[in-house]
Amino acid sequence: MKPQYLQTLKQIALMGGIHDFVALSSAGLGRTMSISQQSASKRILELLDMGLVSRDLGTRAQRLNLTKEGVEALTREYADYKKIFELKDRLTISGTVATGLGEGQYYVQQNEYKVQFEEKLWFEPYEGTLNIKVGTSEVFKLNILEDSDGILIKGFESKGRTFGDVKCFPAKMRNVECAVIMPVRSHHTDVLEVISKHHLRSTLDVEDGNIVELTVFL
Amino acid sequence: MKPQYLQTLKQIALMGGIHDFVALSSAGLGRTMSISQQSASKRILELLDMGLVSRDLGTRAQRLNLTKEGVEALTREYADYKKIFELKDRLTISGTVATGLGEGQYYVQQNEYKVQFEEKLWFEPYEGTLNIKVGTSEVFKLNILEDSDGILIKGFESKGRTFGDVKCFPAKMRNVECAVIMPVRSHHTDVLEVISKHHLRSTLDVEDGNIVELTVFL
DNA sequence: ATTACTACAAAACGAGTAT
DNA sequence: TATACTCGTTTTGTAGTAA
Incomplete structure (x- = not known):
């Protein structure tokens, strides 16, 4: 899994997408990750393609939500961090x-x-x-x-x-x-x-x- | 912070670099992240440049260790994951x-x-x-x-x-x-x-x- | 307002290779 | 053995703009 996908997935999760569909524009997502609206849009499409997020695309705003696979990917990453910091003592x-x-x-x-x-x-x-x-x-x-x-x-x-x-x-x-x-x-x-x-x-x-x-x- | 730097830092930490200097060849590091020896070498140089890891470069093998700043960067990332998964309930x-x-x-x-x-x-x-x-x-x-x-x-x-x-x-x-x-x-x-x-x-x-x-x- | 296409620019990657 | 340079290739990013 490429790290930029994980970064995007993490950001969507932080904005509430791990619970439920959350209204999140590509421009807004880009802003929080310091990338352009176009890049954010592209990353969303890629995550959709990989089946890590699902989308409810209205005419005015899209709403994003992590899929089971998306949550699993983040969980694996979280496990790594836990290992690192628990290994400290x-x-x-x-x-x-x-x-x-x-x-x-x-x-x-x-x-x-x-x-x-x-x-x-x-x-x-x-x-x-x-x-x-x-x-x-x-x-x-x-x-x-x-x-x-x-x-x-x-x-x-x-x-x-x-x-x-x-x-x-x-x-x-x-x-x-x-x-x-x-x-x-x-x-x-x-x-x-x-x-x-x-x-x-x-x-x-x-x-x-x-x-x-x-x-x-x- | 670019996500590929974070990925590299995380990997070095996982291999023990969060505790102490750990022998870690650029080829070996690359293997665990599915990138080439050349790219791993470059990333190490960049992390050194950013002051996130320190190195003890012997003639036979280099040994890497996260700096205080490197640990802090990982800690921030860990905090994000904690927030995500604690937000779940x-x-x-x-x-x-x-x-x-x-x-x-x-x-x-x-x-x-x-x-x-x-x-x-x-x-x-x-x-x-x-x-x-x-x-x-x-x-x-x-x-x-x-x-x-x-x-x-x-x-x-x-x-x-x-x-x-x-x-x-x-x-x-x-x-x-x-x-x-x-x-x-x-x-x-x-x-x-x-x-x-x-x-x-x-x-x-x-x-x-x-x-x-x-x-x-x- | 949105999202996302195209076309080009910038960055990352890695094969070959020097040290 | 290593690490890391050059340089051509691939990937990623974005400005302009369509829908």
């Missing part, structure tokens, strides 16, 4: 369940981390992580997470080993509360580590290779 | 308080109407109506009301006179519950009659000529 990432190296699990078991999880995430994590491998088309969302602050879990030293700062983001998988954890010093992978107070594999009934969807809150 | 009409012919008042006082108001609107109307004269630019909204069904108040005969069917719509003025009433056989005026269980003129502290805003629910 929420991120939906899909990927496949994978078996990690057990690294995350080792970290989560450290008591100094666990205490902070409980305090800052309001739940005590089950001793283990679920790894989600993100498809290439969505890896850019991981970059967004890496660049966002999240909830800071401070690092510490224990038995001569250094445990670095970790950040986490509240998240949900099929309405089960969980959280994404990642090192603050980003390690650029395509794998997300998820913790929860539940054993996610059994609670969600998933195993390696299953596709899951995760909503992360920024 | 709600109508905000502004006008000036006017003194009517007393016709509405006479009607509302008829007991047969009053009984139905109480039953169908959940309130007993104060014995009087507030008239609102709607500006020419908003008269089209009255047509929407005339063409909508609303809540039917049945007509009757009394003392040899016929009182026709009336319809009403729940409404609010500054959070005060009220209702718009109009004859089913439309009489095409630019005046709305509003009833409420309160005396609106004193409750809202308005008098003739004051501008008021009314939200009508369809």
Whole structure:
């Protein structure tokens, strides 16, 4: 759909054409879009041709009304905008369940981390992580997470080993509360580590290779 | 703002450019919008020129990010769509308080109407109506009301006179519950009659000529 | 008043290609 | 690989004007 048609359709809808027939001269429509009467007239004809608007053409004035198809076209556009602006504080990432190296699990078991999880995430994590491998088309969302602050879990030293700062983001998988954890010093992978107070594999009934969807809150 | 710029801006936002810099080749951007690499490249240059996106142009790949102005432009567009789809079940009409012919008042006082108001609107109307004269630019909204069904108040005969069917719509003025009433056989005026269980003129502290805003629910 | 045709002008597009 | 220039083609826009 060419953007100028969408613009015209939107304008007709704004003038009331989404409800009902609305008196709208080609000159008037042109004025609101800063185009000439002739161009507006042409666009109306094209929209009629595409079946996106219907018209009641009297001798004195025409009245325009969006058709079902016209409303659907605008609805799709509206959905895009909703996606954009809801993505501003929420991120939906899909990927496949994978078996990690057990690294995350080792970290989560450290008591100094666990205490902070409980305090800052309001739940005590089950001793283990679920790894989600993100498809290439969505890896850019991981970059967004890496660049966002999240909830800071401070690092510490224990038995001569250094445990670095970790950040986490509240998240949900099929309405089960969980959280994404990642090192603050980003390690650029395509794998997300998820913790929860539940054993996610059994609670969600998933195993390696299953596709899951995760909503992360920024 | 030309619609093709908005389309491009929207696409960049959808690919993640509203959060952060996102790797996006001109060929890839073109593919998602069904335009050539050359045209996509040109549009990017134009958006840069207008200050709507910023770019980090590496040797291998460019990364794009919406600027504050770019986000604002999209926000305005989003607001239009919200208006369209919220207008679908709600109508905000502004006008000036006017003194009517007393016709509405006479009607509302008829007991047969009053009984139905109480039953169908959940309130007993104060014995009087507030008239609102709607500006020419908003008269089209009255047509929407005339063409909508609303809540039917049945007509009757009394003392040899016929009182026709009336319809009403729940409404609010500054959070005060009220209702718009109009004859089913439309009489095409630019005046709305509003009833409420309160005396609106004193409750809202308005008098003739004051501008008021009314939200009508369809 | 309208809408919309024709004829021309302006803008956008894209193939080829430089960088 | 990229991005982006030139330039011929296509699309879009509009002044004049008919209906």
